[in-house]
Amino acid sequence: MKKVIILLNIVFISISLAGCKPFLKGRTEIDDLTFIKVIAFDKPKKGNIRVTASAKNVSLQTGGSGSSQPSKSINITADGKTVFDAIRRLNLFSEKKPFFGHTEYILISEQMAKHGLLECIDFISRDHELRLNSRIYIVKGMTAQDFLEKSGKGEYFISDRLSHLEVASDTLSLSTKVPLAEAMFILDKPYLSLYIPSVEMKKSLQKSEKGKMDIYLDGFAIFNGDKFIKFLNHNEVRGLTWLRNLNEGGIIVVKDKKGENISLEIMASRTKIEPLIMKNDKLKATITIDITTNLDEIFGHKDIFNKSDLEFIEKAQNETVKKMVMGAIQEAQKTEQDFIGIGSHFYQKHPTVWEKYEKDWGKRLSKIDFVVRVDSNIMRTYQLNEPTRNGGN
């Protein structure tokens, strides 16, 4: 009993009198932190990296009606020789400790991307606070710092805006998420090439507010190794989502027999890639895309719900999709960069002979014979069967 009392005394004294620091190491109060949601990387000049971190402006929620509209975000910027150097320097410009455990988005400016992604990605993947499921975006047309600062003045906080855009672009198949882990996986494989969605700030279509900017998320940046090459255009982006079997929806606009527009909504889409090795090491890939669409909108008056018309529309749809897919393939063959991931398919199907192809995969890619087959199926037509004013003309 006496021993127990002595032991308890020692524990009590060492906790209470020796200063809590060594015992409570790692303990930080939640209100002493700013939760960084977005980090942006810039390359202002050689040998220097600029990090801008953005957190939601918390004090807005607790009330306090300021006269001028306060910024939605708190941005901190610091320069450093390396990323870690710059991130540590962020502490100097912030009243609270920046905490990166909630970082969802990593924005990288075009310049930085041209210089090389690995400089920023290495620290992010190594540090324990940052997460591997945070998404990477390339900022098109301006520095990432500007992007953050301009977006801070908008109605939404940048990370909320981006997450809404992610959901929206899923339904439109205009972009996909590329988490850090996936980017690292692609970078590890020399035969694959990185593709990263890009964000862009354009003038708003709304006329009421002058100079209002909107964020667009509808492109991909493609890379050679960790160096940025170019952006894909709209059709190529859609082709890429089909090739990577990431297409979850979207509208396909085709013309009917009379040349009137018809909108078809993608309900389901499945891409199957069959890699084949022919004689003399000739490579061939058959890409089969099954699409189920619903007919959503008809511009014309004519009732098109007969076999021949529907077959014509299906055919037109097949052509449109095929064009988009071929566009993406051609881009890959032209740049000799396998961002469409066809190399993995060859590797999985023919692992024994793969080693032979792996070294000069880029060159071989440009010579692959691609055959694209699209099977589409128009399912239903929503509430109306016949177009309005049917038979008028």
Added chain:
Amino acid sequence: MFNREVINLFFKSKKKYKEDESTSFDERLDRNDLDLLTDNIKGLLEKNSDVKFRDIFINDNKKLKFTLIFVDGLINSDYISNYILKPIIQEKVFNEAVNVKEVIKQIDSGKLYFVSQQKVTELNKAMSALLYGATLLVFDSEKTAIVIDAKGFEKRSISEPTGESVLKGSKDSFVELLRINTATIRRNIKSHNLVIEETVVGKQSRTPVATVYMNNITNRNIIDEVKKRLNAIEVDRAITAGFIEEFIVDDVNSPFPQVIYTERPDKFCSNIVDGKVGLIIDGLPIAYVIPATFIELLQAPEDYSQHFLISSSIRFLRYVALFFTLIIPSLYIAITSFHQEMIPSELATSIASAKEGVPFPMFVEVILMLAAFEVLVEAGLRLPKSIGQAVSIVGALVVGQSAVEAKLLSPATVVVIAITAITSFTMPNQDLSNALRLWRFVLVIFSSLMGIFGLCTGLLILLFHLCQMESFGVPYLSPIVASKDNQYQDTFFRLPLKFQKERPLALGPINKRRMK
């Protein structure tokens, strides 16, 4: 420096009382060398105002004398006058009796109009019967007494159970009187195998304690162990519940209940039939079921009267509530002050913004709130019902609102403690609830030192503690650990009764099957 005489000048020396006569009587009673005589009883009890002695002569015959002794207030005087005294005075057989021996013989052969009578020749037995409420007819010349068990005193009638009330089930409950409780049990289990044995506990209080078990089901070892521990108890009084509970449990230092108390005879009886041993203590309106296992602490009486799907889901909810009430405060401390990345972003921001301006660290807030909650509970218990409401109003207003507005506490902490408190009220067993209250504090301290690592350490210690506990030879976590029987039918979920064909095998019942 000061010698004893000097000290004694200042302090009154202890008076040594002379051993008075009753002490010597007492010693002789213990030695059992007193004869059963009125004078001896008088010697032991004459100072008591409530013990009455009355000399009666049958037929005015000086030879046929006996003394009526009883404790006023404990007997039914109507019975005594109508069915005992009246026949003795009026009946022919007694009037014609020549000597006391013949009177005793007549009484013994049933000439009195009373069911419960007994001839006693030892003073010890006579005395204890008298003090339990019997009436003595002492025949000095024969050193014999007739014990008439005509108890009649004020008692509480059987009322609805207060702590364990159920909607769909009997409204019976135990009362303070042992005899009424045993009768209630007999009414529930009419089998001839039901055994109700009685022993006396407490040197001064001499409380009768009944051990209840099924002769054909209950494991002998458990019965013997219970009896052994009951007999080994050496206390003065067994008037409050703890006096017996604390002496018969295996591990006194554990806060977890190792015997289950109940005020419901139906719960008690179904446990007895399952192969457990019951204890009923005179003077307590509750009964104990031995041994307890952890799983049973979370079984409520309603579970068996509702549809199995409903009772299963409610029971599972109870387990969730158990987990919540145990770890929510410590988990909250751990994730808000050590692992902020574990909170969803939006929640983290809102907790942080609400915490803004609160001067205390998170664990101080939580400990303050927990302590405030315990104080409120305690105050609510102590105060009379009419003032009790004031406590909750003060508690709700002061703690819930003003403290938050004054930036002494953050609202998230209040919510967390409220969840803890509400979930703790779902525990069917108050003893378990109290044990959890204690462990909650332990876990809070662990997690405020080392975050989730500390919390896990604390939980492991708790698990270790529960695993190594044993109650009367039955593992405390029994169907879950230390069992190869796989009897999970009545643990986290209550499966339909047709799956529960066997009695709890951890108890080692003689007869294993409930149904074919």
